[in-house]
Amino acid sequence: MTQPSGFASISKREQGLHRQLSAGQMSMIAIGGAIGTGLFMGSAFAIGYAGPSVLLSYAIGAFITLLLMGCLAEMTVAHSTSGSFGAYAEYYVSPMAGFLVRYAYWAAIVLAVGTEVTAIALYMKYWFPDVPAWIWILSFSSALVALNSVSVKTFGQVEYLFSAIKLAAIAAFILLAVWLVFGSSSGEYGLHHYTDHGGFMPHGFSGMWVAVIISIFSYLSVEMIAVAAGEAEDPERAVRQAFRATIVRLVVFYLLTLALMLAIVPWDEAGKTQSPFVTVMQYIGIPGATGVMNFVILVAALSAMNSQLYITTRMMFSRSRAGQAPAGLGRLTRTGIPLNALLLSCVGIAVATVLSVVYPEESFSLMMAISMFGAIFTWLMIFVTHLFFRRYYARKQQALTFKLPLYPYGTLIGLVLVTTVFTEAFRMTLLFGAPFLVLLTIG
Template identity: 70%
Template sequence: MTNKTGFAAIAAREQGLKRQLTSAQMSMIAIGGAIGTGLFMGSSFAIGFAGPGVLISYAVGALIALLLMGCLAEMTVAHPTSGSFGAYAEYYVGPLAGFLVRYAYWAAIVLAVGTEVTAISLYMKYWFPDVAGWVWILLFSSALILSNAISVKAFGHFEYWFSAIKISAILAFILLGAWLVFGGANPEYGFHHYVAHDGFLPNGLSGVWVAVIIAIFSYLSIEMIAVAAGEAEEPEVAVKKAFRVTMIRLVVFYILTLALILAMVPWDQSGKGAQSPFVSVMQQVGIPGATGMINFVILVAALSAMNSQLYTTTRMMFSLSRAGHAPRAMGRLSDSGIPLNALALSCTGIALATLVNLAFPEESFMLMMAISIFGALFAWMMIFLTHYRFRRYHQRRGGLALSFRMWGFPYATLLGLFLMLAILVTTAFVPAFRMTLVFGVPFLAGLALAYQLYLRPRERVAAGKEQGA
């Protein structure tokens, strides 16, 4: 374990990024990443697994996300840097842990960008059914790559307005749904749908637990608030505010929205996965133009999430480069403070998504989700482990004065760690997610081997030179 100046050295090597994100933009960035395809498209698959019991699945996912954000907020207030939980793992768990977390998370979000852009191609078929999906992938990808390449301020502005559109639309959807369900204008709408189609748990508790995997995928990207703290104007204020605002909005938006969807459209109709359950609702309601409007909002949501994910993967690769774990070129900054080489490399998920879309147009979304989720589950699990080590480390040294502390330590942290481990193991027994471990375990083993063979010897040599000096 390095001494306290060790983390200052980690933070110092990531200098050069521009601190231009406001606290309002930070909150929107977190929401922008988490309210995307996971809610608008992934929820359909979750409903198919769990039926109305999906509400329990998303509540469990919300609990895990809440615990995760608490752990992250405490560590981020102490160490606001773009390396974020990768840098924390390096310092408090070990260099190998930092290396694995950064690369696994980078790969996960790169592939998650692929799921968003794949979903975008599906949404565009509503208006242009005869246009090939790869055309939309290339068109929208180019626009978002440009917004990320200009400056972090431009990215912040884009994300703020993307998220504002999503939040406004979801609020309107909730109000419309509440009026239809509670207004009594149509007896077909109501909570009787919760038990009318094979009961509240049509696939049992096992179906509810499997749907938690998709719930976690839906909440994925709330952790990017910690990455963005490295470019925030006032990171401590921004992180605390974003933590409170994000969690309240996510719980309300996800669970309340799904509760209304299930009351308006039977779960066995909205859980087919062929289209967003939001579109299914609007088709049933029959309001002129409503289906096209909600499809537009879903499109914006996917673009927003993709925009945020490109930002996050770029900063994580930048952090890897500055740590000596990726080519130096990835750590170079443009005049506006953007790591353009890291951005270019982080677009590989878009290229992969294009190929998968061409090869498996019908199964591309679920396949990309199954592959991408491994690194995210691993990173979340490691965040809990890192927080445990973080708190123990500072407790042994008399504590650390922080304006934000995670409650319930160590039990809350260990609960999050156990749940994430259980979810990761569960993917091995679910056919739809079998590719998660098939891809993830060899990938992680290959990373560990590469570290031991190539990077560990260099670190020993560098440590020896420092001692000799």
């Protein structure tokens, strides 16, 4: 479809990236980012807060995500650019809005990279309990940075493989869990676990709502499709296919796996410091299964980190081309990689390394908390931008080739739900995020 003439200048300044990503690879990039530590490790925190009502938490989170994906799909089909929602906010809301969204999201994903690699170090302790975490952080980080510096085609192929491995493993987990819960004659497993240990909502509504916040952290990265559209072979077709495939897979994998997991392991034993998936395998007692599951979880974290490095690099590239960051960060290698932007995006790895040394026991929860603000702010601004976007097209009386059903109610509901996620349990998120936004505005 025809872009507004003013937006064409935004797209033009971001030229140079190679369009080599297929619809399948775009979907896997989003899956790769969203099915990672949030599911395999973050779910332990969510279960600890909400108990079995974590299923409601993740369902609410999925609903918010569905609304967000619809808003993004509309805007991305109209404008496929690596600047994505930052560029949309710049054009439809204000240049300052675009500036804040770009930097807030970049900071969130950079810190999410640190969160993933911190989790990787925790997973490696299963096999090497005495090796310091910082060694694993630096080793795996170096490997993925090298991978991202080759070409976008290589990145897409490796990410597709990573995501395929973890999706296959989750599918196998679901089949095994279904048999245990519904096909086994043992009374040890079953839906009675939902109410046997303090009830379905053991910590009340507040505990369930805190878990909604964690679920949003888990779903974070679905918006990567909009950024990857700037390097898609056929953006309009690829974006539609990728959005549909991603939301279905996320809802099925998150809700179904959590429902089965809580039917096998009592919630007050699943929500511990290690991954609940590993705990389930320990309960089942299949020889070697625990080690295999830990390997799959490791691959999942690598996949998420790989996707996040890709996205932070493209967002910084977009900022540079917009004149909001040093020009050197917008330079491309011969293969179309913004290498300087990639190297700068390793800041989160540095933060994770320091925290793993200074606060080895709390490093993961600290990284997760401080990365949340930028993510929530970005989601909030996507809903706001969509309202401005629709108002623009209504005023111009231009037709959209893809529309979010139930507009404006869906957008407004998503906006309200996202603004209520800041609760007492995530005070660190506000303590980090509010001053960061103030500094950006003043700067």
